[in-house]
Amino acid sequence: MLGRNRRLAILAEASFTPRDAKTAVGVLRYRAPDVVAVLDSTRAGRTAQQCAGVGGDVPVVSRVVEAAALGADTLMIGIAPQGGGLPDAWRSAISDALGRGWDVLSGLHVFLGDDPEFASAARRSGAKIHDVRRPPASRPVGSAAAGALESLVVLTVGSDCNVGKMTTAIEIHRELLRRSIRSRFVATGQTGIFIADHGAAVDAVPSDFVAGITESLVLEAARGDGEPVEVVMVEGQGSLHHPGYSGVTLGLLHGACPACLVLCHEPTRDRMRLGSSNHGPSIPSLRELAAAYRAAASWVRPASVIGVALNTMAMDAEAARAACEAARAELEVPATDPVRFGAEPLARAVEERRSVRSAATAAETRRFTER
Amino acid sequence: MLGRNRRLAILAEASFTPRDAKTAVGVLRYRAPDVVAVLDSTRAGRTAQQCAGVGGDVPVVSRVVEAAALGADTLMIGIAPQGGGLPDAWRSAISDALGRGWDVLSGLHVFLGDDPEFASAARRSGAKIHDVRRPPASRPVGSAAAGALESLVVLTVGSDCNVGKMTTAIEIHRELLRRSIRSRFVATGQTGIFIADHGAAVDAVPSDFVAGITESLVLEAARGDGEPVEVVMVEGQGSLHHPGYSGVTLGLLHGACPACLVLCHEPTRDRMRLGSSNHGPSIPSLRELAAAYRAAASWVRPASVIGVALNTMAMDAEAARAACEAARAELEVPATDPVRFGAEPLARAVEERRSVRSAATAAETRRFTER
Numbered sequence: 001m002l003g004r005n006r007r008l009a010i011l012a013e014a015s016f017t018p019r020d021a022k023t024a025v026g027v028l029r030y031r032a033p034d035v036v037a038v039l040d041s042t043r044a045g046r047t048a049q050q051c052a053g054v055g056g057d058v059p060v061v062s063r064v065v066e067a068a069a070l071g072a073d074t075l076m077i078g079i080a081p082q083g084g085g086l087p088d089a090w091r092s093a094i095s096d097a098l099g100r101g102w103d104v105l106s107g108l109h110v111f112l113g114d115d116p117e118f119a120s121a122a123r124r125s126g127a128k129i130h131d132v133r134r135p136p137a138s139r140p141v142g143s144a145a146a147g148a149l150e151s152l153v154v155l156t157v158g159s160d161c162n163v164g165k166m167t168t169a170i171e172i173h174r175e176l177l178r179r180s181i182r183s184r185f186v187a188t189g190q191t192g193i194f195i196a197d198h199g200a201a202v203d204a205v206p207s208d209f210v211a212g213i214t215e216s217l218v219l220e221a222a223r224g225d226g227e228p229v230e231v232v233m234v235e236g237q238g239s240l241h242h243p244g245y246s247g248v249t250l251g252l253l254h255g256a257c258p259a260c261l262v263l264c265h266e267p268t269r270d271r272m273r274l275g276s277s278n279h280g281p282s283i284p285s286l287r288e289l290a291a292a293y294r295a296a297a298s299w300v301r302p303a304s305v306i307g308v309a310l311n312t313m314a315m316d317a318e319a320a321r322a323a324c325e326a327a328r329a330e331l332e333v334p335a336t337d338p339v340r341f342g343a344e345p346l347a348r349a350v351e352e353r354r355s356v357r358s359a360a361t362a363a364e365t366r367r368f369t370e371r
Numbered sequence: 372m373l374g375r376n377r378r379l380a381i382l383a384e385a386s387f388t389p390r391d392a393k394t395a396v397g398v399l400r401y402r403a404p405d406v407v408a409v410l411d412s413t414r415a416g417r418t419a420q421q422c423a424g425v426g427g428d429v430p431v432v433s434r435v436v437e438a439a440a441l442g443a444d445t446l447m448i449g450i451a452p453q454g455g456g457l458p459d460a461w462r463s464a465i466s467d468a469l470g471r472g473w474d475v476l477s478g479l480h481v482f483l484g485d486d487p488e489f490a491s492a493a494r495r496s497g498a499k500i501h502d503v504r505r506p507p508a509s510r511p512v513g514s515a516a517a518g519a520l521e522s523l524v525v526l527t528v529g530s531d532c533n534v535g536k537m538t539t540a541i542e543i544h545r546e547l548l549r550r551s552i553r554s555r556f557v558a559t560g561q562t563g564i565f566i567a568d569h570g571a572a573v574d575a576v577p578s579d580f581v582a583g584i585t586e587s588l589v590l591e592a593a594r595g596d597g598e599p600v601e602v603v604m605v606e607g608q609g610s611l612h613h614p615g616y617s618g619v620t621l622g623l624l625h626g627a628c629p630a631c632l633v634l635c636h637e638p639t640r641d642r643m644r645l646g647s648s649n650h651g652p653s654i655p656s657l658r659e660l661a662a663a664y665r666a667a668a669s670w671v672r673p674a675s676v677i678g679v680a681l682n683t684m685a686m687d688a689e690a691a692r693a694a695c696e697a698a699r700a701e702l703e704v705p706a707t708d709p710v711r712f713g714a715e716p717l718a719r720a721v722e723e724r725r726s727v728r729s730a731a732t733a734a735e736t737r738r739f740t741e742r
Contacts, residue, residue: 036444041435118459118619125431139546140613141616141645142615143651144612144652201580202578203577203579205580206480206574206577206691207574207577207618207619208575208615208616210618211615211617240670241671243513243628243671244512244514244583244625245513245579245673246670247582247619247621248579248618249576249618250620250622251618251619251621254614275514292666296611296667299612
């Protein structure tokens with residue numbers, strides 16, 4: 001991960017739950033063999049599985065010294081708090097890790113490498129600080145170039161933050177690979193970058209360049225290694241209806257220029273999350289959400305909603321199945337919880353669209369470039 | 372301007388036209404008494420009025436030394452190129468100015484203060500470098516709080532970049548002041564900041580915080596000095612249909628939570644500007660534009676389009692009047708060129724809406740906060 005094999009201790013002090021430690025949970029889900037411990041003194045003695053439902057027997061410990069005894073050599077910041085600041089309580093763990101010569105991986109909006117105390121601790125011990133949210137130096141302006149790709153671009157979009165857009169994109173990508181379809185995953189947030197070892201945290205990019213950076217990532221992914229890929233699965237961000245993050249969502253949508261959208265939702269949530277509150281604006285119906293995303297896409301490059309991905313973690317199996325069936329009936333597209341029930345229905349929808357597209361590409365591209 | 376009275380030399384080398392030197396033109400239009408010269412060796416000997424249609428007798432000269440002879444004491448960068456970089460040809464003028472102890476005001480995406488050569492020249496001479504596009508240190512997340520203000524928030528929106536959103540907002544604001552309505556102008560781009568001496572360049576803000584920074588500016592403006600203002604006129608950015616900048620536009624729209632929108636357009640332009648090309652995607656009809664802005668606003672806080680502002684600089688008077696009449700007929704709202712024909716019809720539309728709102732505020736606010 002980020003340049004070499006690592007044995008990670010993930011810092012999630014007082015926060016190791018699926019809701020508050022999104023980055024820890026994502027990395028445990030997809031890179032568990034790289035993780036030796038999670039740091040949360042309020043949950044020490046339990047396993048990752050018990051706290052967060054992922055990560056199996058990875059132990060939760062209190063202090064950096066215990067993670068060191070388990071062989072850790074890198075500290076990863078495992079939360080992404082709204083606003084992106086650094087809780088004071090975490091400073092000592094970071095200083096301790098840097099003092100031991102551990103690299104520190106962070107996806108916070110605040111850059112640890114710019115903190116004089118951390119920077120000098122890293123210099124003294126030879127440790128590296130990787131601030132993956134630091135924007136790329138390039139300043140490309142989006143030009144809708146991804147809209148003319150032969151590769152099928154698929155973007156996950158959502159009803160709110162933290163409803164499963166990254167997980168859904170990765171699950172569909174993996175299912176496509178299993179079906180021998182040449183697919184690439186494009187990470188657009190810090191957790192995705194840790195998992196994929198590549199990408200850009202578009203929410204930290206100066207807003208003029210969100211679409212341009214996204215476009216660059218999609219064009220690069222589409223080129224593949226020699227052989228162009230068939231599908232580019234792009235991780236979405238935020239929501240068009242979120243009062244804080246809608247601009248990130250639209251910049252990403254217009255930069256990626258997807259032909260297909262997969263709508264992600266958490267069925268037990270009826271209001272958006274705003275700050276530490278669960279009481280933000282109400283979430284519109286799936287039908288309204290789909291209409292808004294189609295409209296917004298059409299301003300630059302039309303897209304269809306080809307499936308729904310539900311995060312049913314908070315529901316029992318029967319309610320989860322009923323929610324999928326209701327979503328399918330409401331939008332008349334496949335609906336599943338890709339973690340609980342598998343991503344196959346969504347991967348099949350992508351595959352079908354891919355076949356149609358192969359035939360239609362020439363005509364579509366001509367129409368598109370004529371706009 | 373920015374801390375003290377200044378005598379500006381505006382750098383617009385090889386670019387002093389309304390199209391390429393937007394910042395120079397805006398500052399000349401509203402702060403001409405502060406400007407002693409424009410630097411453009413390709414147009415030296417002419418007046419600002421001859422080159423850009425604004426600025427009267429302000430002379431165009433070739434070199435910093437000539438501007439110094441005219442009494443200049445500050446260099447302002449007068450262009451805002453797409454991508455925001457610094458043309459190499461301009462470096463010597465900036466170094467020359469800093470060497471003389473002049474402050475340098477810049478709205479480029481690239482920060483002059485971070486350039487080692489400029490920083491050390493400034494240190495040596497005691498000059499200050501003001502990079503007004505450097506984002507505020509605060510990281511607020513938008514929460515739609517501006518949607519519940521008693522003040523009427525009005526945002527200018529547009530069919531493309533550089534169609535008159537800033538100018539229209541300022542012209543309406545000034546007309547409101549003439550009509551004794553307590554109005555504040557909120558600058559969201561570098562030219563507006565130079566003119567108003569306050570604001571934030573939202574296109575340079577990390578995208579997660581565009582709505583939040585805008586919200587802070589609007590709430591601050593609404594408070595006024597003791598007495599709350601009646602109207603907050605917010606400068607819009609970009610366009611919902613622009614493949615590069617739409618995310619800035621939506622973040623700003625949802626941060627400002629306007630009740631009223633004024634749609635800005637340049638009638639002779641049928642394609643958006645993309646890079647140095649005039650051949651971007653086609654511009655939709657005014658009706659489609661208005662529908663898109665209303666839809667996007669409604670995702671967070673519904674807004675009406677209450678007027679159209681046309682930039683008719685490229686048209687003769689008869690064609691300009693016909694274009695205004697056509698726009699009025701198409702959207703059934705007042706339409707004018709606020710520079711050519713005055714902003715009165717738009718200010719009146721704001722005033723009428725203000726009266727309606729005074730009566731309706733209690734009910735509207737209740738509905739809004741219940742969402």
